[in-house]
Amino acid sequence: MFSIYKKELQSFFYTPFAYAITALFLLLFTYMFNVSIGNIEQSTFQFSFTEIFYNVIFYFIFLIPIMTMRTFADERKFGTEVLLMTSPISVLKIVLAKFLANITVFAFMIIGSGLFPIVTAMNGEVVVSQLVCAYIGFFCWGAMYIALGMLVSSFTESSILAGILGELAMFIFLFIDDFSQTEFIAQYPKLQSVMYAFAAQPRFAYFSQGFIRLSDLVFFISAIVVLLAWNFVSIERRRWNRG
Amino acid sequence: MINIENLTKFYGNNRAVNNISFTINDNEILGFLGPNGAGKSTTMNMIAGYLPMSGGTVKICGTDISKDPVKAKRKIGYLPQDPPVYPDMRVKEYMAFCAGLKKIPRSQRKDEIQRVMELLKITDVKDKLIKNLSGGYKRRVGFAQAILGNPEFVILDEPTVGLDPNQVIEVRNIIRELKKSHSVIFSSHILSEVSEVCDRVVIINKGDIRAVDTIENLERSFGKSLVLHIKVKGSKTKSASIIEMTKGVKEITSIDEEEGGMFSFTTQLDGDAEEIRREMMSELIKNKVDIAEIYTEKPNLENVFIELINRPVRSNRMEELLNDVVPEEKEEK
Numbered sequence: 415m416f417s418i419y420k421k422e423l424q425s426f427f428y429t430p431f432a433y434a435i436t437a438l439f440l441l442l443f444t445y446m447f448n449v450s451i452g453n454i455e456q457s458t459f460q461f462s463f464t465e466i467f468y469n470v471i472f473y474f475i476f477l478i479p480i481m482t483m484r485t486f487a488d489e490r491k492f493g494t495e496v497l498l499m500t501s502p503i504s505v506l507k508i509v510l511a512k513f514l515a516n517i518t519v520f521a522f523m524i525i526g527s528g529l530f531p532i533v534t535a536m537n538g539e540v541v542v543s544q545l546v547c548a549y550i551g552f553f554c555w556g557a558m559y560i561a562l563g564m565l566v567s568s569f570t571e572s573s574i575l576a577g578i579l580g581e582l583a584m585f586i587f588l589f590i591d592d593f594s595q596t597e598f599i600a601q602y603p604k605l606q607s608v609m610y611a612f613a614a615q616p617r618f619a620y621f622s623q624g625f626i627r628l629s630d631l632v633f634f635i636s637a638i639v640v641l642l643a644w645n646f647v648s649i650e651r652r653r654w655n656r657g
Numbered sequence: 658m659i660n661i662e663n664l665t666k667f668y669g670n671n672r673a674v675n676n677i678s679f680t681i682n683d684n685e686i687l688g689f690l691g692p693n694g695a696g697k698s699t700t701m702n703m704i705a706g707y708l709p710m711s712g713g714t715v716k717i718c719g720t721d722i723s724k725d726p727v728k729a730k731r732k733i734g735y736l737p738q739d740p741p742v743y744p745d746m747r748v749k750e751y752m753a754f755c756a757g758l759k760k761i762p763r764s765q766r767k768d769e770i771q772r773v774m775e776l777l778k779i780t781d782v783k784d785k786l787i788k789n790l791s792g793g794y795k796r797r798v799g800f801a802q803a804i805l806g807n808p809e810f811v812i813l814d815e816p817t818v819g820l821d822p823n824q825v826i827e828v829r830n831i832i833r834e835l836k837k838s839h840s841v842i843f844s845s846h847i848l849s850e851v852s853e854v855c856d857r858v859v860i861i862n863k864g865d866i867r868a869v870d871t872i873e874n875l876e877r878s879f880g881k882s883l884v885l886h887i888k889v890k891g892s893k894t895k896s897a898s899i900i901e902m903t904k905g906v907k908e909i910t911s912i913d914e915e916e917g918g919m920f921s922f923t924t925q926l927d928g929d930a931e932e933i934r935r936e937m938m939s940e941l942i943k944n945k946v947d948i949a950e951i952y953t954e955k956p957n958l959e960n961v962f963i964e965l966i967n968r969p970v971r972s973n974r975m976e977e978l979l980n981d982v983v984p985e986e987k988e989e990k
Binding site: 417493 | 706709726727728730731733737741743744745755756758759802
């Protein structure tokens with residue numbers, strides 16, 4: 415399992431990929447940070463990191479699929495899937511190793527953003543508890559999107575298609591909360607409650623306000639587990655249906 | 658030993674492999690022969706544990722690959738038709754990755770990688786990106802990966818495709834060398850290659866096994882229906898009657914008139930070819946017929962192959978198959 419994890423990390427860090435995506439992420443973060451400082455309330459001199467995270471989560475739709483689109487699609491495209499599947503390692507471990515490698519790159523991305531609260535703290539005051547909670551929520555959301563992106567990548571051998579479909583899936587996931595509030599969905603209260611149960615945004619809102627609720631943690635963790643299990647099923651299913 | 662029993666694979670409603678059974682013994686090279694689309698790669702993918710089977714079992718040294726895949730796969734090295742290489746990796750990185758995948762102990766990895774790279778002669782390209790290598794080198798890198806960690810069974814799906822003649826000879830030598838400590842399953846549609854390297858062959862077509870035997874046995878099975886060519890100068894009728902009257906000649910299948918009053922006869926024999934040839938020659942000489950040329954055409958693996966793959970299959974049992982193909986042998990016994 416470690417060898418696959420290491421190989422995945424090499425494919426990110428031995429190429430400009432990890433650095434380029436981190437740079438893009440930090441560029442977005444810097445832009446949002448500057449916008450927040452520009453809009454600072456003159457009376458209180460306060461701005462919210464939570465808002466920055468909220469906005470950056472929107473850009474996840476573009477960033478995460480770029481990261482995950484190659485995960486399984488390229489293995490199929492280059493025929494290296496055969497190597498992994500005929501090695502003495504279980505499919506579940508392959509999925510986990512790839513997930514952990516993506517998570518590591520994601521962690522590398524968000525560690526850089528830690529610079530902004532540090533600079534802010536040096537020149538003012540930061541509510542650390544709220545910030546830590548926001549980071550935990552942000553990380554959970556990212557991990558869930560990575561599992562979703564990997565799942566989409568396991569459906570196709572075209573990484574570009576995996577990227578586009580991943581964006582679509584993440585868009586739906588992000589705005590399912592807003593969709594459930596529409597007049598049309600409101601006509602069906604049961605459907606609305608089901609959609610709302612799947613909405614991650616309100617759960618992230620709690621994190622960003624400095625609350626860590628068990629139910630929200632369970633939501634993100636179970637979403638990750640279900641998506642990874644689906645990854646496993648998708649790969650196995652394709653092996654059975656291959657022809 | 659690998660035991661394959663009643664192996665079947667369906668792709669939707671299409672049956673790619675049909676209830677095949679055979680064994681791969683220790684330290685033998687088993688050739689897998691069949692035309693394109695015969696089911697060779699599907700079968701190999703199932704033996705290597707890549708494709709799940711629709712029915713039947715594959716047991717690697719007693720371990721069922723579908724029940725305990727991790728344990729079974731430890732004993733297998735597999736080179737699929739397209740070498741499974743990562744284009745963005747350097748050869749040495751790729752080999753290190755494969756060594757980790759195959760769980761070779763860390764202390765042995767360096768030496769083992771060095772050994773296979775030297776064996777496949779890829780040491781000089783170890784620092785190159787795989788995407789910059791030629792097709793032949795990529796194939797050798799894939800081959801090196803398959804024998805990394807000294808697996809008991811090495812499965813090679815058309816390992817010589819895309820190699821130049823020198824490399825083909827080298828690869829054949831490596832396969833022969835592997836036999837000392839491994840069993841090799843090796844697929845090809847190049848008959849000369851199979852007959853040169855393999856101890857036994859499995860002939861497969863449209864998902865059915867047509868024969869499992871040694872090359873010698875297969876050739877011998879067809880040896881009874883020998884063909885003799887003779888070119889004589891003299892009377893056509895006289896020569897034809899002498900040839901036809903010779904004991905062991907079944908029939909004259911063709912007579913061609915050639916330049917200079919020569920006649921070419923093609924005959925079908927039934928018996929010891931050498932004896933028939935001697936008898937025919939002495940009879941012709943006795944009758945003052947000049948013999949310009951005489952030779953027997955022994956069926957080679959190519960004839961056996963064509964004959965076997967074109968015959969309808971009635972049974973999968975080897976004895977019955979051979980009886981089907983050579984009923985004469987049964988009569989003799």
